[in-house]
Amino acid sequence: MKINIEAKKVEEVLTRGVEQVLPSREALKKLMEKRRIRLYLGVDPTAPKLHLGHTVTLRKLQEFAGLGHEAILVIGTGTVLAGDPSLRLKTRPLMSEKEVKKNIQTWKRQAGKILNFSKVKIKYNGDWLLKLKLKDIIKIASQISAxxxxxxxxxxxxxxxxxxxxxxxxxYPLLQGYDSVFLNVDLEIGGTDQTFNMLIGRELMGKMRNKEKFVLTCPMILGIDGRPMSKTSGNCIWIEDTPSQMFGKIMSIPDDLIFDYFKLLTRTSLAEIEKIKKLNPRDAKAALAQEIVRIYHGKKAAEAAEKEFERVFKERKLPSRIRGIEIKEEKLNILEFLVKTKLASSKSEAKRLILQKGVKIDGKIEENWRGTVQIKKGMIIQVGKRKFVRLV
Amino acid sequence: MKINIEAKKVEEVLTRGVEQVLPSREALKKLMEKRRIRLYLGVDPTAPKLHLGHTVTLRKLQEFAGLGHEAILVIGTGTVLAGDPSLRLKTRPLMSEKEVKKNIQTWKRQAGKILNFSKVKIKYNGDWLLKLKLKDIIKIASQISAxxxxxxxxxxxxxxxxxxxxxxxxxYPLLQGYDSVFLNVDLEIGGTDQTFNMLIGRELMGKMRNKEKFVLTCPMILGIDGRPMSKTSGNCIWIEDTPSQMFGKIMSIPDDLIFDYFKLLTRTSLAEIEKIKKLNPRDAKAALAQEIVRIYHGKKAAEAAEKEFERVFKERKLPSRIRGIEIKEEKLNILEFLVKTKLASSKSEAKRLILQKGVKIDGKIEENWRGTVQIKKGMIIQVGKRKFVRLV
Incomplete structure (x- = not known):
């Protein structure tokens, strides 16, 4: 297979959205000019949904594939059983096979938004890890310092x-590390949270195959609240968010994240990004939201989402489509009502929302968390800026 | 099967040569009065030879079998692959299956001197440990704190x-611990060096079977130089030492070990031992040597060994049987000569022996470590007090 060794392209793949190349960017570049390399990105199917943070490394993998290199997405059906402790202050609960299977289904569909599976192979590390017996595991473990x-x-x-x-x-790091050995890769890519695991793989590779394995890390992106994007922080933009959810969330990120998002989450050229930097933050952010929604939902949906957003948030009008909900009861305690309509996830959240004056019924702020709601068809309930339901 | 619950017998098994019973001797005693218990002793076949230190726990296992309990000797064909780090300042080298097999052969023969295999079952933990796959190992590991x-x-x-x-x-401790779970034992016995491993097994048993496992530790015996008996210290009395080697080695132990040896290495009754305590150390030690040689080689051999010992060491005469060695060379450097005749394990040891005036050729002390030996048939070489060879 022919590989693209155009210096500018290779350079961009090795720098844009790249935190570090270990042991050296130059050496990897030389190797990529010399021959087709084999690389992989490993992901553990720990949850059913992918967020934009996941797309940074997926995109990087696709970029290598685009240059003609042999890119492999390894789905961690083996590693997931041990549970990656990286960045975890608490032990991950052990996962059932059923959960894992379910997650893989949704993962593939979502990753397909970034990866071109005719160019990127999928492998499952359970295929080799789950076959390891005690003797193999001892052999692997005996290479690495406890x-x-x-x-x-x-x-x-x-x-x-x-x-x-x-x-x-x-x-865990021994298992992830053994993936490199088994696949005999030249390079592993991953988020900076994976540096430790990937370097254990590098060490195993040196000891078990006497081969150099490069490690490329991508920065972690921050979520809409400016903290690292993660499921548990509840600050994610999901790949499968609707166009208007996605647009709205992006419009709510702190201004100083705009250009990181551009660099890491879009393919907008660096020259183009420089131009956008000259816009005011509001317009730059709208351009970002446009572009990201376009990637996942297409140009039309992106334009519609922007119009919708402007209508609701700039003109403070209702969105054109509001979720309809049927309530059988004649009246309900306000807290139960908010939980039932899924506008709050619990009564305590509902109470908090009311105390923060974040709940409006037919345009009027609801102030009494002990109150009762008389159910009427056509009633519109708004929570925060973006959540609406209409009783039907 | 009928078990012996005679209080005095049970008491002696649980105290003589016992360092600790965890969590409590009383609770184990009660269980042993109530029903037949299942217990095991695990040994890793790391070396071809057993020394008297090994016999302390083997004897303890046999004592339980003697009371009618279900006693199992587990040979660590699985654990040996990981290599017990207990008391090891250096990592054990990984062992080949061939070595392990060879060691097991000699082990069984030697352990048979203490164990009655019609009453003690042998099991090999490789039979279950080597079948463990990654998933099983993760499950076991997830029970125990790293x-x-x-x-x-x-x-x-x-x-x-x-x-x-x-x-x-x-x-390692997880694997040893899993033996308890797999065998579903009530009790594990082992040397005090095994306390940590055995307690991990106790914890696993509680978590994986919700069952109490007792742990009984036996003291480690000291070698002929007063340091803990171990292969690497070169201070062992081996089960398969010849009667005169065994007798001579026991006669050379420090006096303060005599009664520990009696208590741990013989079945001489405590009443009898009290009597022997009244003898002078030389005679007490000779009684000990007699008894131990008798255990491994029979009464006749024990008596012959004692006579031989007195002849050589008291009268400073040559032993009646001296190892014959054939040397092809006409002359040899003295250091090479001592190594070749196996009187020294290395040239540096040979040199040290000469400098200590420990080498005699035909009764004359050899003082020049740079000297040359003219090989003559019938020549007698003596190193230290007990090592002789005759050139043939």
Whole structure:
């Protein structure tokens, strides 16, 4: 297969949205000019939904595939059983096979928005990891220092907090590392949270195959509240958010994230991004939201989402489509009512929303969290700026 | 099967040569009065020879079998692959299956001197451990804190010394622990060096079977130089030492070990031992040597060994049987000569022996370590007090 070795292209793949290349960017560049390399990105199917944070490395994988290199997406059906402790202050619960299977289904569909599966192979590390027997595991473990596995920063932090580290968690990097050995790759890519695991893989590769494995890390993106994007923080933009959800969320990110998002989440050229930097933040953010919605939903949906957003948020009007909900009861306690309409996830959240004056019924702020709602068809309930339902 | 619950017998089994019963001797005693218990002793076939230190726990196992309990000797064909790090300042080298097989052959023969295999079952933990797959190992590992596995005293000592702990070594206690779970035992016995591993097994048993497992530890015996008996210290009395080797070695132990040896290495009654305590140390030690040689070689051999010993060591005469060795060379450097005749294990040891005036050729002390030996048939070489060869 022919590979693209055009210096400018290779350079961009190795720098745009790249935090670090270990042991050296130059050496990897030379290798990529010399021959087709094999690389992989591993993802554990721990949840059913992908968020934009996941797309940074998926996009990077696709870029290598675009240059003609052999790119592999490894779905961690084996590693997921141990549970990656990276960035985890608490042990991950062990997952059932059923959950894993379900997650994989939705993952593939979502990753397909970024990856071209005619160019990127999918492999499942359960296919080799789950076959490992004690003897193999001892052989792998005997290559790596327990001191290193144990003293990683996150574990030490847990211990200081009086939390535990379970023995299976120390095994995780060995399993991820063995993927590299089994696949005999030249390069592994991943988020900066994966640096430790990927370097264990590099060490295993050196010891078990006497081969150099490069490691490329991509920065983690921040969520709509400016903290790292993660499911548990509730600050994610999901790949399968509707166009208007996606547009609205992007419009709510802190201004200083706009150009990181452009660089990491879109393919807009760097020259183009420079131009956008000259716009006011509001317009730059709208251009970003346009572009991201376009990627996942197409140009028409992006334009419609923008119009909708302007109508609701700039003119403070109702959105043109509001979720309809049928309530059988004649009246309901306001807290139960908000939970039932899914505008709040719990009564305590509902109470908080009311106290924050974030709940409007037919345009009027609801102030009494002990109140009762008389159910009427056509009634419109608004929570926060973007959540609406209409009783039908 | 009928079990012996005679209080005095049970009491002796649970106290003579016993360091600790965890969590409590009383509770174990009650269980043993109530029903037949299942217990095991695990040994890893790391070396071809058993020494008297090994017999302490083997004897304890046999005592339980003697009371009618279900006693199992587990030969660590699985655990040996991970290599027990207990008391090891250095990582054990990984062993080949061939070595393991060879060691097992000689082990069974030697353990048969203590164990009655019609009453004690042999099992091989490779039969279940080597079948474990990643999923099983993760399940086992997820029960135990990595902090505990890692922070054991010996590992911390190694780290302070700048030595490494390899990841497979932290797995060892999990594997030994899983033996208890698989066999569903009530009790594990072992040397005090095994306390940590056995307690991990107790924890696994509680978590995976919700069952109490008792742990009984036996003291480690000291070798002929007063340091803990171990292969690497070169201070062992081997089960398969010849009667005169065995007799001579026991006669050379420090006096203060005599009664520990009696208590741990013989079945001489405690009443009898009290009588022997009234003898002078020389005679008490001879009674001990007599008894131990009798256990392994019979009464006649024991008596002959004692006579031989007195002839050589008291009268300073040559032993009646001296190993014959054929040397092809006409002359040899003295150091090479001592190595070749196996009187020294290395040239540096040979040199040291000469400098200590420990080498006699035909009754004359050899003082020049640079000297040359003219090979003559019938020449007698003596190293120390007990090592002789005759050139043939």
């Amino acid at each position: 001191v290193k596995l144990f003293q990683r920063e996150m574990f030490q932090r847990r211990i200081k907090m009086g939390q535990t580290v379970w023995a299976h968690e120390t095994l | 902090v505990k596995l890692f922070q054991r005293e010996m590992f911390q000592r190694r780290i302070k010394m700048g030595q490494t702990v390899w990841a497979h070594e932290t797995l």
